[in-house]
Amino acid sequence: MRVMVIVKADKKSEAGIQPTKETKENFVAMGKFNEELAKAGVILAGEGLHPSSKGKRVKFSGQQRTVIDGPFTEAKELIAGFWLWQVKSMEEAVEWLKRAPFDGTEVEIRQVFEVQDFPAEVVTPEHAARMQALREELKKKAAKP
Amino acid sequence: MRFMMLLPASAKPLEKAVAVPDKELVTAILKFNEEMAKAGVLLAAEGLHATSKGSRIRVSGGKRIVTDGPFAEAKEVIAGFWMIQVKSKEEALEWAKRCPLPENGLIEIRQVFEMTEFPPELQPKAAKA
Numbered sequence: 001m002r003v004m005v006i007v008k009a010d011k012k013s014e015a016g017i018q019p020t021k022e023t024k025e026n027f028v029a030m031g032k033f034n035e036e037l038a039k040a041g042v043i044l045a046g047e048g049l050h051p052s053s054k055g056k057r058v059k060f061s062g063q064q065r066t067v068i069d070g071p072f073t074e075a076k077e078l079i080a081g082f083w084l085w086q087v088k089s090m091e092e093a094v095e096w097l098k099r100a101p102f103d104g105t106e107v108e109i110r111q112v113f114e115v116q117d118f119p120a121e122v123v124t125p126e127h128a129a130r131m132q133a134l135r136e137e138l139k140k141k142a143a144k145p
Numbered sequence: 146m147r148f149m150m151l152l153p154a155s156a157k158p159l160e161k162a163v164a165v166p167d168k169e170l171v172t173a174i175l176k177f178n179e180e181m182a183k184a185g186v187l188l189a190a191e192g193l194h195a196t197s198k199g200s201r202i203r204v205s206g207g208k209r210i211v212t213d214g215p216f217a218e219a220k221e222v223i224a225g226f227w228m229i230q231v232k233s234k235e236e237a238l239e240w241a242k243r244c245p246l247p248e249n250g251l252i253e254i255r256q257v258f259e260m261t262e263f264p265p266e267l268q269p270k271a272a273k274a
Contacts, residue, residue, distance in 0.1 A: 004193055006223060019264040027267050045189070047228075049149060050256040056234070058241045060250035065242045072253065077221045079151065079255070084191070094200055094211055102204040108216075110199040110223070113192040122166045127175055134175075134182055138189060 002044065002112040003093045005083040007105060013080035014051045014071065029101035041086065042096060048081035076106065084112065147188065147230050147257040148237040150244070154224040154251070156196050156216050162224075163195040173245035181229065186240060192225035228257070 007013075017023060037043035049055075055070035072078060087093045093109045100107070115123070115131045123131070154162075181187035196214035203210045216222060231237045234256070241252045 002191075004191065004223075004226075017258075017263065017267070019266060024267055027263075047147075047149070048258040050258060052253075052255065055253060055255040056238055056241075057254070058238065058244075058252045060244075060246040060252075061248060067238065073221065077153075077219065079223065082226075090198070090200060094202065097202050098209045098211075100204075103207075104205055106201060106203045108196075108199060108201045108222075110196065111194040113194060113225075117194070118166060118171065122168045122171055127172060130175060130179070134178055134190075137182060138187065142188065 001087060001089070002114070003085050003087055003090070004110050004112050005085060005093070005097060006079055006108040006110065007081045007102075008107065009052065009075045009078035009080040010105065011075060014053065014075050014078070016051050026101070033100055036099075037083075037085070037096065044084040044086055046081070046083040049079060052078050146232070146234075147228060147259070148234070149255045149257055150227040150229060150237070150241055151253040151255065152224040152226060152251070153221040153253055156219045156222045159222060159224050160195040160197060160215060167247075170245070170247060177243065177245055178227075180243075181227070181240060186229045186231055187227065188230055189228040190226075193223060196222050 012018075034043060034046060052070040052072045052075075055072065057068040057070070057072060059066040059068065085093060085096065087096070090109065090111070097107055097109060115128050115135070118128070178187060178190050181190075196216045196219070199214035199216070201212045201214070201216065203212070229237060229240060231240070234254070237254050241254055244250070244252055246252065
């Protein structure tokens with residue numbers, strides 16, 4: 001199964017990357033952890049996001065689209081970054097996450113939908129095939145140097 | 146530049162929406178995804194299961210406290226995301242506006258850090274994902 005590991009934002013992440021000694025130490029520790037994940041074949045993707053102050057939100061109402069400038073809401077509900085992991089169970093994901101070099105951070109693990117997770121009455125075989133084809137296409141694109 | 150288009154949602158309605166996905170919405174999103182792929186914009190698109198299947202870990206002073214979902218108290222949780230490759234934030238915004246979201250839908254656009262954006266002293270080999 002694939003899981004999305006969501007690293008929640010805090011005051012520090014919302015302030016952007018500060019070139020301090022602490023940031024550098026965190027980078028080194030996180031780099032090492034990422035290498036361990038890669039070696040175990042767990043990591044599929046991992047990205048960090050710019051602070052929400054640089055972001056936008058679009059609210060949908062009928063045909064109307066309202067654009068709201070960041071920063072948004074309380075920092076603890078926001079995302080600072082994420083991983084996609086391939087694991088055998090939620091327990092394995094929790095065990096890996098316990099080893100991550102965080103402090104004072106809240107991290108959430110959520111299972112990712114696979115095509116076969118959709119009920120057949122929602123996703124017809126034709127749609128399932130299109131979803132699968134799109135996945136394959138994106139995978140191929142990602143593999144290109 | 147890469148952007149993440151996030152889908153923030155309330156935890157409780159999401160629980161219901163994921164248990165019985167809306168066929169029309171799933172079909173419309175699939176079409177939207179195909180359009181973005183055709184335009185060469187789409188890098189990834191994923192949906193998440195409800196928070197009842199999830200866990201949270203809080204790290205504090207070396208301790209790891211695990212809490213199992215659902216996270217009913219959460220004002221916002223993530224229902225899914227897209228990763229897109231575009232030329233500007235405006236282009237990202239244009240794509241977001243075209244998303245076939247239902248009434249009261251919400252999309253959050255956030256720029257993704259590229260390695261080249263990190264200060265040089267933070268670009269050792271350790272920083273590679």
